Amino acid sequence: xxxxxxxxxxQFQQVHEILEANGNxxxxxxxxxxxxxxxxxxxxxxxxxxxATALGMPIAEVYGVATFYxxxxxxxxxxxxxxxxxxxxxxxxxSSKLLDTLYDTLKVTPKKNTTDDMMFTVExxxxxxxxxxxxxxxxxxxxxxEVSSDRCREILKAIMEEESVVKE
Amino acid sequence: xxxNLKTIMKTMNKATLEKIRDExxxxxxxxxxxxxxxxGTGCIANGSLAVYxxxxxxxxxxxxxxxxxxxxxxxxxxxxxxxxxxxxxxxxAQGPLVNxxxxxxMYVKVKPEDALEIIQKTVLxxxxxxxxxxxxxxxxxxxxxxxxxxxxxxxxxLVLGECGHVDPENIxxxxxxxxxxxxxxxxxxxxxxxVCDTILESGLRGRGGGGFPTGRKWHLTRVxxxxxxxxxxxxxxxxxxxFMDRSLxxxxxxxxxxxxxxxxxxxNADEGYVYVRLEYPLAVKRMRKAIEDALEAGILGDNVFGxxxxxHIHVMEGAGAFVCGEETxxxxxxxxxxxxxMPKPPFPAECGLFEKPTVINNVETLxxxxxxxxxxxxxxxxxxxxxxxxxxxxxxTGHVANTGLIEVPFGTTLREIxxxxxxxxxxxxxxxxxxxxxxxxxxxxxxxCLTVEDMDLPLDYDNLIxxxxxxxxxxxxxxxxESCMIQIARFFMNFTQNESCGxxxxxxxGTKQMLALLDDIIEGNATMKTMDLLEEVGHVVKKASLxxxxxTAPSPVLSTIAKFREEYVEHIERKHCSTNNCKALMDIxxxxxxxxxxxxxxxxxxxxxxxxxxxxxxSIDPALCIKxxxxxxxxxxxxxxxx
Numbered sequence: 001x002x003x004x005x006x007x008x009x010x011q012f013q014q015v016h017e018i019l020e021a022n023g024n025x026x027x028x029x030x031x032x033x034x035x036x037x038x039x040x041x042x043x044x045x046x047x048x049x050x051x052a053t054a055l056g057m058p059i060a061e062v063y064g065v066a067t068f069y070x071x072x073x074x075x076x077x078x079x080x081x082x083x084x085x086x087x088x089x090x091x092x093x094x095s096s097k098l099l100d101t102l103y104d105t106l107k108v109t110p111k112k113n114t115t116d117d118m119m120f121t122v123e124x125x126x127x128x129x130x131x132x133x134x135x136x137x138x139x140x141x142x143x144x145x146e147v148s149s150d151r152c153r154e155i156l157k158a159i160m161e162e163e164s165v166v167k168e
Numbered sequence: 169x170x171x172n173l174k175t176i177m178k179t180m181n182k183a184t185l186e187k188i189r190d191e192x193x194x195x196x197x198x199x200x201x202x203x204x205x206x207x208g209t210g211c212i213a214n215g216s217l218a219v220y221x222x223x224x225x226x227x228x229x230x231x232x233x234x235x236x237x238x239x240x241x242x243x244x245x246x247x248x249x250x251x252x253x254x255x256x257x258x259x260x261a262q263g264p265l266v267n268x269x270x271x272x273x274m275y276v277k278v279k280p281e282d283a284l285e286i287i288q289k290t291v292l293x294x295x296x297x298x299x300x301x302x303x304x305x306x307x308x309x310x311x312x313x314x315x316x317x318x319x320x321x322x323x324x325x326l327v328l329g330e331c332g333h334v335d336p337e338n339i340x341x342x343x344x345x346x347x348x349x350x351x352x353x354x355x356x357x358x359x360x361x362x363v364c365d366t367i368l369e370s371g372l373r374g375r376g377g378g379g380f381p382t383g384r385k386w387h388l389t390r391v392x393x394x395x396x397x398x399x400x401x402x403x404x405x406x407x408x409x410x411f412m413d414r415s416l417x418x419x420x421x422x423x424x425x426x427x428x429x430x431x432x433x434x435x436n437a438d439e440g441y442v443y444v445r446l447e448y449p450l451a452v453k454r455m456r457k458a459i460e461d462a463l464e465a466g467i468l469g470d471n472v473f474g475x476x477x478x479x480h481i482h483v484m485e486g487a488g489a490f491v492c493g494e495e496t497x498x499x500x501x502x503x504x505x506x507x508x509x510m511p512k513p514p515f516p517a518e519c520g521l522f523e524k525p526t527v528i529n530n531v532e533t534l535x536x537x538x539x540x541x542x543x544x545x546x547x548x549x550x551x552x553x554x555x556x557x558x559x560x561x562x563x564x565t566g567h568v569a570n571t572g573l574i575e576v577p578f579g580t581t582l583r584e585i586x587x588x589x590x591x592x593x594x595x596x597x598x599x600x601x602x603x604x605x606x607x608x609x610x611x612x613x614x615x616x617c618l619t620v621e622d623m624d625l626p627l628d629y630d631n632l633i634x635x636x637x638x639x640x641x642x643x644x645x646x647x648x649x650e651s652c653m654i655q656i657a658r659f660f661m662n663f664t665q666n667e668s669c670g671x672x673x674x675x676x677x678g679t680k681q682m683l684a685l686l687d688d689i690i691e692g693n694a695t696m697k698t699m700d701l702l703e704e705v706g707h708v709v710k711k712a713s714l715x716x717x718x719x720t721a722p723s724p725v726l727s728t729i730a731k732f733r734e735e736y737v738e739h740i741e742r743k744h745c746s747t748n749n750c751k752a753l754m755d756i757x758x759x760x761x762x763x764x765x766x767x768x769x770x771x772x773x774x775x776x777x778x779x780x781x782x783x784x785x786x787s788i789d790p791a792l793c794i795k796x797x798x799x800x801x802x803x804x805x806x807x808x809x810x811x
Contacts (some may be wrong), residue, residue: 026520029504030487068506068669071446071490083447087408087563088609088645091659126409126490128447128661131565131643132260132572139448145213156353 014039015047021056025082026055029065033072041074044142059159070125078114083138087127093134099124099148105156119163120156180466181474182352185343188716192344199235200244201291202269208256208418209411209450215280216253216264217610222283223266224251226408226576232286242759251342254726255419255454257332258573259319262302267314267333274313275300294761305569318423319570324551325533326559327576331419336454341460342422348467350541353427353795355475358541359389363434367537370423371557376402376493376530377614377640377716382537385527386518389435392525397437399428399519399530404498405611406490408663409643413531413559415443415573417451420535421458427534429472429479430541435527438478442500446486451641455483490667494715495528497669508671509715530641553580560639562706566646567594567604573607579626582608582618586646596650604648607731613660613667614720616727617653636727638720652749653732654739658686660724662719674716678709682725689736691752699736703729754810756793756800760785762807769799769808780796 018035022028034049037043043066050064066072084102086095102108102122106115114121130136133145137152144155169415170472185496196202201391205211205220229236233248256292257265262276269288275286289295301312304318311317315749325331328375334341342348354363368383387399401424405413417424428440442459444452459481470478482566484502492498499521501507518524518574536558540548548731552558556578562585565571576585586593608618610627618625627629647656665679685702688694706722713719729736738744745753758778760770770778777793780786788799801807 027502027504030501031485033484034487064506065504066509068489072487086644088612088656088659089409089571090565091408091649092566092645092651092656111196125447125488126406126667127410129210129405129411129414129445130213130260131409131411131563131645132211132261134565134571135285136213136448143209143213145210 002128012047012050015050016054020074021147022056026057029055029057029062030069033062033066037072041079042073045074057089076114076118080117080119080139081121081123083123083125083140085126085128085130085134085136086124087131087134089131090134090136095135098135098137098147098150101152102156105153119160170189170520172177172632179474179668180614182349182356184647185348185352188343189346189789192340194762195245196250196341196344199250200247201271202250202252204254204257204267204269204333205250205776206255206257206263206265206267207253208260208263208332208415209448210256210260211263211265214277214382215277218280219264219266219278219283219373220253222242222280222502223287226283226287227251229284229290230267232292250754252335252338252428254332254334255336256415256573258325258415259317259570260567260573261571261658272313272315274311274317276302294557304591311531313811316701319572319574319591320469320590322332322560322576322584324575325575326551326579327416327532328419328561328573329539331416332421334420336419336421337457337461339422339465339467342420342587347422347538347540348426351426351467352473352542353509354430354433355473355477355479358433363430363541363796364390364543366541367434370540370548371545371552372533372540372548373629374530374554375532375536375560377771378709379639382529382533385517385529386431386434388515388570389525389527392518394525396439396522396524397432397435398521398524399435399437399440399533400495400498400526400528401440401442401531401711402495402498402528403427403448403455404486404493405445405448405530405531405641405642406493407614407641407666408642409609409645410563410565410594410614412563412573412642414445414448414451415561416531416535418443418454419446421454423526423535424531425458425462425468426457426480427529427537428481429468430537431475431527431529431534432479435525438480440481442481442483443492443502444483445487446484452483452485459483463759469527471642477633481600485572489667489669490663491717494717497715500528506669508669509717512712515549518580521796532642534773541578553628554624556631560642562642562644564644564646566644567596567648567651568646569594569600570593578628581624581626583623585627585644593646593649594646596661597800600647603680605646606649606651607653609645609647609648609724611638611723612643612725613629613664614716615640615643615657616723617731619731636723636730638723650747650749652745652747653728653735654686654745655749657725657728658683661721664721668721672712672714672718674709674712674719675714678705678713678718679721681705681776682709686725689739690750692739694740696737699729699740740807743790748810756788756790756795756808756810758786758788758799759807759809762805764805764807766804768802772798772802774798 022032052059084099235250266275266278314320327659330345364386372382373379398611464641472479491508492501495510503697516526559577561575592600595601661683665683668675670676694753706726709722765783777789800811
């Protein structure tokens, strides 16, 4: 396969800008990774290498940080990241049912948690801090409270319908 | 911000603060009505932003004049309606909440469709809409507002005081509630030593869990000579079931900033970090906005209140690691490293962030500081018990009627919190049940359980430690009789197992083994030796781990064993879970009255455990049953019981 000569350069342009904006500062590694992940939706290995070289750090150290924190992912996530809360309050109010509904409806598992069309990723998180409304789930930055299995299916359906409209 | 205001703020000192406060107060005193819509995470999730928009539209339609932001000129405000958002008002289960002042009328579960009626009746004609008032589920009594709803009436909201009232994105409103006066006082009229002494005298102890005296921590950092010092606000609220820090950062971010400024003054630091959990995007946004506004107003910056001192604050977002709530791990994370704890000493007071002396305090601790400096140590001292001064916020959740965020003085009993403020325990169907109370889990994954016996125990740091629990960050999860305590213990064990950073063996491997032992109990593979081993491993993990995460990880297990030993024995010896939560131990039976003998279940059963004649009730042989649930799925009459 032929590659365009400038393609790889263009790929790193955004990373380069993020590094510049953070002053190529080693101590800002976590914000840098956050911003890169926001731009690419995940942390591709070649980008980690690029960051390590730019900051003058061993690749292993950058990789170590990227794999330590739950937020960072080395695999591409879906467009909609669904965080289902499994904190104490949600747990006692039945969050495991909610998770089952998500897994069943989207046909994903805890191990393979992204749908094939790269639309949804399902994650169980420890606490979203909206315990008064348990069980809670979050779709990207939007929080939904008191999510029953039925309500969960409705929310997913609404997103899917919206997406199919966009596609057409 | 108007040009006029910008000029005033250029010379930020006490007189400027007073001017802003007085002008804002008289302006807000002149408006005819103030409508406050709760915009905490909980109420937003329930749709409060749509309610806000609908109210705005309804005011405009009605012809009344509306303010979204108050202007300084008070003549303009006369007879107008002031509509604003607030941070968390605490009563999350009843959201979206709309509070109308000066009447003190509070509407609960408001929908956008109600907006027009609220404006026409309540705002313009002072009529109360009964339909939207809070009704106490325990006795059916209706309450008008925060002054008579038991949930609020029985609280002592000091730290949460302005939270849920002020507009978190309006710095002038914070100043109008005497905000930043304490910071000004500490920078211009007090010495660093005096600030530390005041906090020490107040008896304030760390609200993040440890309970170390804040004043002493500050003194230790103050006396270290260094060219650079840092203040860190720990907003990495990871305990599942706790959300007081989120509410404070969302609802009153300026109070947190003011607390950080005073801490910086006390130790002579000039830079601070607020470390906020990634899961709290709204808190990040509001903290950032508040810092920008304080900087623009000349409160933060290179010449704080004309004292010649510098103070800058940055917001750092976490990346999803519970262990970063531990102070040394948190500092490693700010430095861009893996968030792993370091042995202490050296303590952060000597060698903290970037190897400089650092004070690190929890959000709630810092939010209490401005009140103490403003009102004096003795004022703060009057609340609480002999060893635990002041008030504590608790996140009251689980099987309780009024879930939400509460604040009570230390020494309040569990009975008061659960039954009077919380409105009583609910069963799984959402009904109040008088005998439903089983336990309260306090302090999250580091804490333990309290039971009926502890109902009248005054809650404070030391009483809870004595009971094998801890205040922790203040999560209070109420559980009813239908909850299985072994499942709860397993839940926390699974949590700490996942979040163990892996640095030291007792925590990394010990939690894994404890989890496996708990699974044995839940799956019916345990003997009484399993429980002895579980306790033994628990004590090792507790003694031999490096940081707080490992040291307290066995607490939920040890505490449930101590309080609910019989329930463990029941699981182990009788292979039975009386609350029917453990799938492998369930009693699965066929209800003879519902069963019509269609044989659908018997045909599906993979192990032929179901027998019976056609058209007659069937039965399950428990010795053969593997509890796969196929019979339950096959039955059209809901006759298979136990799932």
